Amino acid sequence: ILVIKVNVKLSVLIASNGTDNQIDECVRSVLKSEFTGFEVIVILNGKALSSKLNSASYDSERACVKFFKSHFNGLSACLNFGLEQCQSDIVVRHDDDDLMLPHRLNIQYCLCQTNPNISVIAESPTHKAGSSVLLTKNNSFSINLRNIVVHPSVAFRKSDVIEAGGYRGFSLAQDYELWLRLIHINHKCIKILPLNFVKYNVNRSSQREKRINSLISVVACQLYYLLYTRKFSLLVGLMLSLVKLACYKMRR
Secondary structure, X not given: OOXXXXXXXXXXXXXXXXXXXXXXHHHHHHHOOOOOOEEEEEEEOHHHHHOOOOHHHHOOOOEEEEEEEOOOOOHHHHHHHHXXXXXXXXXXXXXXXXXEOOOHHHXXXXXXXXXXXXXXXXXXXXXXXXXXXXXXXXXXXXXXXXXXXXXXXXXXXXXXHHHHOOOOOOOOOXXXXXXXXXXXXXXXXXXEEOOOOEEOOOOHHHHHHHHHHHHHHHHHHHHHHHHHHOOHHHHHHHHHHHHHHHHHHHOO
């Protein structure tokens, strides 16, 4: 429920099955943004369904926060439900266990406004200084090898993602499948910037098992789009992913 009306220029989408403290810290980091005039859409799922957080606690003239409960299984379904709740065509994805840096929304909103041909804007996975990278159907070598689009850092056009069919039912790597689909089937553009938008909280104790399952999904994505596009770089990427998967399993 909104107490103060906010002119929504963009929507921040968070899907969470975390604790109230975790969600609260995440949302408050978003509200510290230098940008004004946005909404924060929080989709509560799993153990977060018992959350006691409410929208009124966060209302301000700069932004509004809305909580929705979802009983869908899987992140893809929760994100698709969340997209339906977003008022703006510019959607910023953010994870519930990460903190947003204050400059992020300003930069991504301005780039979306001035580059109508770009569907997705993300930070570089390495954060190294250098030039930006534009991924297209004819310049897809790097993303065919591996997923270089950091999902919690993206801003995308909701209309382009909906046109492409939204997120599909992968338990992991649903973002990678979406990027490949946007580029190879819908012929959209993705821009990667040598910037840092997010302070990440990495729980290394749970990373190995998740990484193995994620690689299995990556292999499935690369195989599917290899058969669809016949691109040699996807074959190379598939072989590299299989080698990584074998290495992870041997270290168990």
